[in-house]
Amino acid sequence: xxxxxxxxxSWSSNASAQTVPAGVAxxxxxxxxxxxxxxxxxHEQFVEAIYADAxxxxxxxxxxxxxxxxxxxxRAIDHAVTSRVWGFPLMLALFTLMFWLTINGANAPSxxxxxxxxxxxxxxxxDGATQLGFPWWLRGVLVDGMYLATAWIVSVMLPPMxxxxxxxxxxxxxxxLPRVAFNLDRMFRTAGAHGKQAMSTMMGFGCxxxxxxxxxxxxxxxxxxxxxxxxxxxxCNGRWPTQFLMAALFVGSLAPAHLAGFVSAAAVTxxxxxxxxMTFAVAWGLSRTLLKGEVSTFSLELPPxxxxxxxxTLYTSLVNRTIFVLWRAVVFALPAxxxxxxxxxxxxxxxxxxxxxxxxxxxxxxxxxLNGVILLAYLVAIxxxxxxxxxxxxxxxxxxxxxxxxxxAGVMFDxxxxxxxxxxxxxxxxxxLTGVNLMFFSLLHNPCSTTLYTIYKETGSVRxxxxxxxxxxxxxxxxxFLVATLWELSR
Amino acid sequence: xxxASPILAALAVAWxxxxxxxxxxxxRHALLLSDRLRREDxxxxxxxxxANRQVATVESVAGALHIRSDQAATLLEDMEQGGLLSYSxxxxxxxxxxxxxxxxxxxxxxxxxxxxxxxxxxxxxxxxQRAERQEHFLxxxxxxxxxxxxxxxxxxxxxDSIPDERGELDGDCGQPLNAAPLNTPLVLTxxxxxxxxxxxxxxxxxxxxxxxxxxxEKTPKRIRFRADGAEHVLAPILANNISVALLPETSTQELxxxxxxxxxxxxxxxxxxxxARGCRGAERRxxxxxxxxxxTIIEMEMVSxxxxxxxxxxxxxxxxxxxxxxxxxRISRATPLAA
Numbered sequence: 101x102x103x104x105x106x107x108x109x110s111w112s113s114n115a116s117a118q119t120v121p122a123g124v125a126x127x128x129x130x131x132x133x134x135x136x137x138x139x140x141x142x143h144e145q146f147v148e149a150i151y152a153d154a155x156x157x158x159x160x161x162x163x164x165x166x167x168x169x170x171x172x173x174x175r176a177i178d179h180a181v182t183s184r185v186w187g188f189p190l191m192l193a194l195f196t197l198m199f200w201l202t203i204n205g206a207n208a209p210s211x212x213x214x215x216x217x218x219x220x221x222x223x224x225x226x227d228g229a230t231q232l233g234f235p236w237w238l239r240g241v242l243v244d245g246m247y248l249a250t251a252w253i254v255s256v257m258l259p260p261m262x263x264x265x266x267x268x269x270x271x272x273x274x275x276x277l278p279r280v281a282f283n284l285d286r287m288f289r290t291a292g293a294h295g296k297q298a299m300s301t302m303m304g305f306g307c308x309x310x311x312x313x314x315x316x317x318x319x320x321x322x323x324x325x326x327x328x329x330x331x332x333x334x335x336c337n338g339r340w341p342t343q344f345l346m347a348a349l350f351v352g353s354l355a356p357a358h359l360a361g362f363v364s365a366a367a368v369t370x371x372x373x374x375x376x377x378m379t380f381a382v383a384w385g386l387s388r389t390l391l392k393g394e395v396s397t398f399s400l401e402l403p404p405x406x407x408x409x410x411x412x413t414l415y416t417s418l419v420n421r422t423i424f425v426l427w428r429a430v431v432f433a434l435p436a437x438x439x440x441x442x443x444x445x446x447x448x449x450x451x452x453x454x455x456x457x458x459x460x461x462x463x464x465x466x467x468x469x470l471n472g473v474i475l476l477a478y479l480v481a482i483x484x485x486x487x488x489x490x491x492x493x494x495x496x497x498x499x500x501x502x503x504x505x506x507x508x509a510g511v512m513f514d515x516x517x518x519x520x521x522x523x524x525x526x527x528x529x530x531x532x533l534t535g536v537n538l539m540f541f542s543l544l545h546n547p548c549s550t551t552l553y554t555i556y557k558e559t560g561s562v563r564x565x566x567x568x569x570x571x572x573x574x575x576x577x578x579x580x581f582l583v584a585t586l587w588e589l590s591r
Numbered sequence: 592x593x594x595a596s597p598i599l600a601a602l603a604v605a606w607x608x609x610x611x612x613x614x615x616x617x618x619r620h621a622l623l624l625s626d627r628l629r630r631e632d633x634x635x636x637x638x639x640x641x642a643n644r645q646v647a648t649v650e651s652v653a654g655a656l657h658i659r660s661d662q663a664a665t666l667l668e669d670m671e672q673g674g675l676l677s678y679s680x681x682x683x684x685x686x687x688x689x690x691x692x693x694x695x696x697x698x699x700x701x702x703x704x705x706x707x708x709x710x711x712x713x714x715x716x717x718x719x720q721r722a723e724r725q726e727h728f729l730x731x732x733x734x735x736x737x738x739x740x741x742x743x744x745x746x747x748x749x750x751d752s753i754p755d756e757r758g759e760l761d762g763d764c765g766q767p768l769n770a771a772p773l774n775t776p777l778v779l780t781x782x783x784x785x786x787x788x789x790x791x792x793x794x795x796x797x798x799x800x801x802x803x804x805x806x807x808e809k810t811p812k813r814i815r816f817r818a819d820g821a822e823h824v825l826a827p828i829l830a831n832n833i834s835v836a837l838l839p840e841t842s843t844q845e846l847x848x849x850x851x852x853x854x855x856x857x858x859x860x861x862x863x864x865x866x867a868r869g870c871r872g873a874e875r876r877x878x879x880x881x882x883x884x885x886x887t888i889i890e891m892e893m894v895s896x897x898x899x900x901x902x903x904x905x906x907x908x909x910x911x912x913x914x915x916x917x918x919x920x921r922i923s924r925a926t927p928l929a930a
Contacts, residue, residue: 145880148885152886173894178909179893182895182902183896188895282895282911284897285897285900320873321879392712393713395710395873398900398916399910399912400877401881401911402902402909402910402913409789516674572681
């Protein structure tokens with residue numbers, strides 16, 4: 101409030117204190133007196149006058165033929181998609197289909213891109229650098245660090261986004277998404293949020309940075325901030341792979357073999373739902389504490405349906421969302437790749453920087469059911485959640501000194517077989533608790549740097565950016581600590 | 592060790608006596624400040640009573656400021672010496688300087704309440720409390736700027752008139768709701784914002800100045816009345832803090848016929864009469880911008896499966912509103928379009 105007060109007071113200008121020519125002063129006085137004669141809200145009188153004028157002009161200039169023909173189709177669709185019986189099942193079916201298409205459809209192109217960027221171009225670059233006589237450290241920083249991190253992010257991130265965002269944009273263009281907001285508003289309202297947050301959250305499942313930008317559609321300042329600050333609780337596609345892997349290795353294996361697939365799928369769904377729960381809980385808390393004094397309004401326009409302009413929508417969604425997000429991610433990935441490689445290769449006192457950090461972070465990590473490797477991975481892989489698993493594998497190999505795996509210190513890699521990943525991790529001291537807690541921590545930690553930067557751009561405030569980073573991190577440490585404590589108690 | 596202790600001692604002394612930032616200076620500042628606040632509160636009290644044709648006494652000042660009578664006496668003595676008040680035969684009268692200051696403080700208070708109501712999302716129950724503090728910290732110039740920014744409001748959100756810089760303070764008009772006649776159109780003119788506990792209960796009922804009301808039933812235990820389309824039941828002690836005035840031009844039938852958008856059923860349509868007083872600030876401007884202006888025809892289109900937002904067709908566009916908003920849009924069904 102105090103900052104608000106100051107800003108309000110600082111612009112205060114005093115016309116009479118300035119020296120103005122006599123004629124101007126008369127005009128100013130006259131307008132001042134006239135202004136005081138208008139009772140009530142000036143804005144209100146303007147709006148009413150504008151509407152009256154517009155109506156008069158429209159009545160004179162526009163002819164309407166007979167009965168309104170337009171809303172009949174719209175009405176039929178509206179009554180189906182917002183009906184008590186069909187509204188929710190239809191929504192659920194549509195979004196399940198969208199996620200299924202995204203997850204399954206992305207596998208093949210991801211494989212092709214990673215085959216090209218990591219299996220073909222990467223060795224070629226490495227050889228090229230060697231032949232050109234680059235010193236080993238320069239080759240390491242440029243090729244093993246910067247290039248590899250970027251290649252990894254592009255291959256994991258690009259295909260799902262290129263599938264998800266256009267589908268989303270088509271639904272948006274068709275006019276269906278505002279109806280989703282209309283259907284779900286009741287739920288969001290109890291949490292103090294806006295129904296349109298349903299859309300920014302959905303977008304967040306694709307990418308949180310895009311979700312934060314999507315919160316622009318909410319015109320009420322308080323609800324928009326809520327949508328921005330809680331978007332991180334929507335599990336973005338960079339985190340899905342971590343979830344699937346951990347669920348398969350550490351949760352599914354607890355169940356009998358024929359149920360393993362089902363149990364691990366249920367575990368991932370459970371984590372995603374837990375994220376939704378956190379969205380509502382945090383929104384509820386924020387709207388009653390930090391955001392109490394912010395202005396809040398509600399309105400939701402339901403535009404008429406129309407056939408999507410397919411190619412145009414496809415193009416704008418690729419350029420505006422996919423390429424935009426990818427570009428920001430790449431910008432942040434380049435330095436991160438360098439840092440990851442350097443941390444594995446700068447050595448002092450008989451160990452690499454990464455090993456020192458792992459030992460330093462281990463006590464904290466173990467106390468919340470994680471370990472130093474995971475915390476360090478989240479520290480250096482702030483730019484993108486996509487490189488968490490490769491970074492963890494690289495660090496684990498370095499720490500355990502496993503041989504025959506990976507490609508040397510500071511070089512990220514992935515393994516094809518789940519079993520070999522599991523045995524590697526178990527050698528690194530991982531238990532089922534570590535896997536489960538990594539799932540929770542992957543949901544609840546600071547957003548990636550791309551998202552944080554986007555939040556800063558959208559809110560223009562360091563304070564909200566800091567809250568957006570620290571709040572989920574604190575929640576994550578709390579939840580993992582509780583899970584670890586319960587785990588210990590139940591044994 | 593031998594070097595550290597004199598430095599520490601010097602630091603401690605500096606921390607105590609440092610000009611303007613030291614502990615002693617801070618304490619003195621706080622004392623002076625609380626002294627000033629009390630003086631201004633006392634002046635406010637005297638002016639308010641005077642505007643209602645009552646006379647302030649030492650006891651009434653002590654009661655209003657929650658201090659002992661002897662403290663009040665000392666305070667008033669100081670103020671008399673400062674030329675703010677004169678004191679004769681147990682009656683307190685304002686001197687010009689005191690009157691000017693009192694009007695300024697009340698003006699600042701009411702403008703700040705208007706600001707909180709119009710341009711922030713601060714809850715209604717907190718307006719008074721916050722303004723009670725802010726009134727002492729707004730300069731004349733800041734108050735002027737605030738008034739300009741709010742479009743020179745004449746009334747605060749509780750229905751009290753905001754005095755001009757050198758103007759007079761209007762007394763509370765009207766009578767308490769308890770004393771109002773049955774079945775007669777009334778308008779709520781003022782809701783007393785003190786004591787806070789009672790005000791919070793009235794605000795929770797959604798009552799605000801400017802609403803039209805009719806008293807339906809009066810018993811020693813409760814008062815039942817209709818205000819802006821909804822029925823309310825209040826204990827007399829609460830109703831006593833609501834002032835009302837008669838509305839001679841309106842008939843009771845008209846008042847009962849007044850309806851709100853929330854009461855439309857699917858397929859029905861109506862004409863907008865205006866936005867209720869309780870709809871303020873950004874919310875009000877948003878609704879106006881969307882076309883909820885007097886004369887617009889609105890048709891209720893559909894209800895969300897969740898039961899709450901309802902979609903209305905407004906000038907060809909489909910717009911969903913929540914119930915708490917559609918309750919604030921006054922309508923009339925007297926249109927040929929009714930389906």
